[in-house]
Amino acid sequence: MKKHVWRPLxxxxxLVIFILLFRLAYVPADFGAQERGYTFGFxxxxxxxxxxxxxxxYKNSSYCNECHDDKVKSLKAxxxxxxxxxxxxxxxxxxxxxPEKLTVxxxxxxxxxxxxxxxxxxxxxxxxxxxxxxxxxxxxxCAECHNPHNPSLEEx
Amino acid sequence: xxxxxxxxxTAVFVSGASLSLSTLEFLDPRELLASQPSLRWGFLVxxxxxxxxxxxVKACKIENDIPLEANVTRTWVERYVMxxxxxxIRDCPQxxxxxxxxxxxxxxxxxxxxxxxxxxxxxxxxxxxxNHCSTPACVQVCPVGATYQTADGAVLVDRKWCIxxxxxxxxxxxxxRFFHPVERVADKCTFCYHRISxxxxxxxxxxxxxxxxxxxxxxxxxxxxxxxxxxxRVGVLRSEYGxxxxxxxxxxxxxxx
Numbered sequence: 026m027k028k029h030v031w032r033p034l035x036x037x038x039x040l041v042i043f044i045l046l047f048r049l050a051y052v053p054a055d056f057g058a059q060e061r062g063y064t065f066g067f068x069x070x071x072x073x074x075x076x077x078x079x080x081x082x083y084k085n086s087s088y089c090n091e092c093h094d095d096k097v098k099s100l101k102a103x104x105x106x107x108x109x110x111x112x113x114x115x116x117x118x119x120x121x122x123x124p125e126k127l128t129v130x131x132x133x134x135x136x137x138x139x140x141x142x143x144x145x146x147x148x149x150x151x152x153x154x155x156x157x158x159x160x161x162x163x164x165x166x167c168a169e170c171h172n173p174h175n176p177s178l179e180e181x
Numbered sequence: 182x183x184x185x186x187x188x189x190x191t192a193v194f195v196s197g198a199s200l201s202l203s204t205l206e207f208l209d210p211r212e213l214l215a216s217q218p219s220l221r222w223g224f225l226v227x228x229x230x231x232x233x234x235x236x237x238v239k240a241c242k243i244e245n246d247i248p249l250e251a252n253v254t255r256t257w258v259e260r261y262v263m264x265x266x267x268x269x270i271r272d273c274p275q276x277x278x279x280x281x282x283x284x285x286x287x288x289x290x291x292x293x294x295x296x297x298x299x300x301x302x303x304x305x306x307x308x309x310x311x312n313h314c315s316t317p318a319c320v321q322v323c324p325v326g327a328t329y330q331t332a333d334g335a336v337l338v339d340r341k342w343c344i345x346x347x348x349x350x351x352x353x354x355x356x357x358r359f360f361h362p363v364e365r366v367a368d369k370c371t372f373c374y375h376r377i378s379x380x381x382x383x384x385x386x387x388x389x390x391x392x393x394x395x396x397x398x399x400x401x402x403x404x405x406x407x408x409x410x411x412x413x414r415v416g417v418l419r420s421e422y423g424x425x426x427x428x429x430x431x432x433x434x435x436x437x438x
Contacts, residue, residue: 138280
């Protein structure tokens with residue numbers, strides 16, 4: 026057969042070889058079907074470790090207790106004992122090195138998350154003492170009267 | 182060969198050949214259990230305990246570097262109000278990042294709506310997050326193998342491999358996926374894989390003061406989540422899609438979608 030008939034075949038073959046070589050170089054060795062099979066587990070295995078190494082921002086209250094045990098102790102005696110420290114004091118991250126000081130959320134909105142009175146039967150919200158934010162000293166920071174670590178006014 | 186022998190031999194041969202060797206194998210249930218991975222992450226949400234404070238949403242966003250002001254979130258809390266006339270109203274302002282501080286229901290384009298207390302039959306909060314389904318629809322539609330399920334059941338996205346086509350965002354029946362405004366890839370709840378794989382708790386469950394959220398190992402019969410899933414009356418969202426979700430809800434109403 027004449028040469029010009031074969032020529033397109035060579036072009037196609039070299040294209041296929043080029044694509045295969047490119048794939049070999051581009052796709053990492055750990056890419057493929059893993060434990061969950063082709064349908065659900067077709068991925069780069071190294072990414073699982075990348076997610077495991079993602080930096081955590083939140084510690085937990087027992088971490089706070091290592092230095093601030095007096096504060097944690099006083100909080101644990103109050104009705105707010107169930108609230109983790111970092112919910113108001115911010116994520117500990119690298120504290121105490123970086124940041125040296127955490128920014129405390131003392132805003133009215135922070136208290137209203139739970140203490141704005143809503144009518145929610147069939148929800149735990151109804152068991153929490155609440156106020157109408159528009160009637161109860163609007164514009165005033167809650168912390169001016171209530172101690173967040175011991176919120177009951179009688180005991181203050 | 183006599184006819185009697187022929188028939189006899191045929192009967193023996195046919196009955197023997199129809200029994201495969203595996204039929205005679207003794208199946209040990211312990212062996213069967215062992216062939217499954219001993220770890221399968223599952224999540225339990227108690228809707229009675231949720232008060233809609235939104236601390237979980239805030240903690241999740243900070244923990245996983247989702248911009249606070251962006252209108253996307255890996256987890257959110259919905260408010261359901263059912264009236265005595267049978268109407269179901271659902272709202273979720275900003276994914277409940279700042280909790281629920283007003284009685285007014287956010288009806289989006291039609292504005293805020295007030296429902297008098299005496300008309301309310303039921304009202305409660307439902308936290309939502311990725312269900313880390315056993316047969317996730319979002320994973321099947323990924324054309325490049327960027328989203329996948331780990332052996333312990335977490336559905337993750339490979340940020341280096343994702344091309345941002347958005348098929349998975351469309352494919353998820355629960356709408357838990359979104360386009361990450363900074364990373365420019367599809368993003369979703371990871372069950373805080375970086376925390377739970379080191380023995381920690383998820384950021385949302387840790388931030389919840391009321392214990393409405395719990396993560397656990399569904400394969401461990403002594404795990405509190407596994408126990409609740411076995412013993413309590415739990416429900417899952419949209420089971421009709423066949424995705425087999427692994428986030429279980431205590432106190433799930435039919436109206437919750």
